[in-house]
Amino acid sequence: MESIPIYQVDAFTDNLFGGNPAAVCILESEIDESLMQQIAAENNLAETAFVIPQEGFASIRYFTPLTEVALCGHATLASAFVLSEFVQKRNNQFTFETMLSGRLTVEVRSDLFALNLPADQLKPEKAQFVAVADILGHQPVELFHGRTDLMAVFDDQQILKEMEPDMKALARLNARGLIVAAPGNESDFVTRFFAPAIGVDEDPVTGSAHTSLVPYWSQKLNKTSLVSHQLSARGGVLYCRDLGNRTEVAGKATLYLKGEIFV
Template sequence: MEARLFQLASFTSRRFAGNPAAVMLFDSDPPSDLCQALAAENNLAETAFLVPQGEDYRLRWFTPTVEVPLCGHATLASAAVVLERLAPEREQVVFHSASGPLTVRRSGIGYVMDFPVRRCVPADAPAGLSEALGAVPEEVVWDGFNFVARLASAEAVRRLVPDLAAIARLPAAGVIVTAPGEGDHDCVSRYFAPAKGIPEDPVTGGAHCALAPFWSERLGKTELHAFQASPRGGEMWCRLRGDRVDLEGACLFYLEGVARW
């Protein structure tokens, strides 16, 4: 068996930065156990599996250990594959996913994804959170999947060296750590999800479905320029539209070929 395989870096215009994603193209739905095995073999934060559905595509995302309900950077990468390699005459593509239909269109920066908002609610910090992070959050909220921990400064976010084993034991998919931004960035963040097989995600679209409304409320603005301060680093532009958020970023091709097994 074989499938076309692409590897791209999302949310960056610089080589060897942003978040790497694999995109695999199939003619029909591959079984879940095969998807999981291929994602583990690719060993990236996420592998996207694309299957044509008329003019649209079905889309699933797998980390090396689990299937996830939403992934921003692998959706951005999938859109680049469709709009740059499979159908370069098109201006947009619709992906049918576990999070509903997701439309991605071309933009001046790269591509704009139309994603669902994740509203945060106040939450008590779970036992061991401060110890796991090595920092005491000024505020903790819950986005339905992850704890969001606000620190005092961007520098505090950058210098974190968390205990990943302790984070994996917390009752959440992961922990988003964030603070007000510096320079032309409105906010900075990092995302740790070792329980999903992702010790630190380099740049996370799904996290910004929560960070966009979180910082919109605190900064009084609906358009945000966000930076994720992982070692690779990456940026995106977020625009709130009610219960939806536009996430805009660039994408670079790195590898193209055929996987055989």
Template sequence: MLLDFHQVDAFTDRPFAGNPAMVYRLDAWLGDELMQKIAAEHNLSETAFLVKEPEGWRIRWFTPTAEVPLCGHATLASAHVLFEVFDEPGEVLELNSLSGPLRVTREEGRLALNFPSQPPSELGATVELEQALGLPVVDALSTAKHLMVLLESEQAVRECKPDFAALARMPYLGVIVTARGDDYDFVSRFFCPAIGINEDPVTGATHCNLIPYWSARLNKLQMRAFQCSERGGELWCRLEGDRVSIAGYAHLVASGRLLVV
């Protein structure tokens, strides 16, 4: 069996930056175990699988070790593949997912994700958290699946060198660190060793938490954000009631075929 794949760098307009995702447009679903093995073989933070069902496109996302309920950069990459490689008609793409219906819209040369807003709840910092991050913590908040940590500055976010083993023991899929930006409204990084990824280069899904938080703090509905990993990625953010818009560029870097015997 031959399966076509396309690798896209998301949240960037150039190759070798942003967050790489692998995209498979399938005629029918493969078994869960096989999709998980394919994701592990590619060893990127996310591999997305798309199938056109009677009710429309459905998308699923796999890390190298687990299926996840929501992923931004691989959704952006999938929309780019459908629009640019397979000539999907129209300006709006509707996707069904484990997190409900999602929409991707062409917007000023970028692709804009319409995702649910997921404001974090106050939690409070602990000594164990500060030890795991190796930095003073201003505040800590919890989301449905992540821990969000406010640091004192962009420099602190950039210089954070966490104890990944300690983070993996925490009862969260991942840990977001964030601060007000110097040239952007806010910056962030995302560590998720518990699901096999020490650091995700650019994470659309965490901005479901970051956008409502920073919108309230900055009293702004529209913001520009930067995820300051080694690869880095730029995001255009907007709070829209109980939804968020997360926009960015995407760049196709590779296409090929996977041989499954």
């Protein structure tokens, strides 16, 4: 029997039981993909990251309870937190090599972890406009599609708070998930994220969605530094910068547990 160190971290918050929980498994070498999927299903969190620290970088893969995904912002932040606290304590910058999203970097700035991610390119979406409006119970002002997700924009954050999507219908959309966003009353913009097709009805805080959100709101508000609140039950705060073809998404993190998996 072998053991794998595991950490559970609440990302994009400094409050325990807030933000988005991610599991981080630290590996010495590759393990079978089916085992990674089984561990992620057993954890039953939005994301489990599998990290192999190496000289100068770490490889990383992300799994939901149902499938592997190309990119996960909160699990990357959680992985950098674990490396900085328990594995490579003197580092203030971490480089992650992903199979599906290229190279990612995280810079540690006091208690903030700043992710540098590839910016998304949005295009207007007409084909699924009616379906999205029906699913959400509200007609968006605009609807876009990016690399993996749809993004519906509204003009009032109260609409987002009251929204109760039809999850079964949402899972049938041609997208990984659906981002909804609006101008914020106490921040630059607010958002929620739904992805039942990959086993996550509502993600508490979604770093990867901000690769779509930040370029849009940066242009809309004519500013490059923005603050986002995700209006899930757990809530989260993200400090963002539009860097052109890259997006910086920063947040805090707090440790919930550490232990071992026996396989």
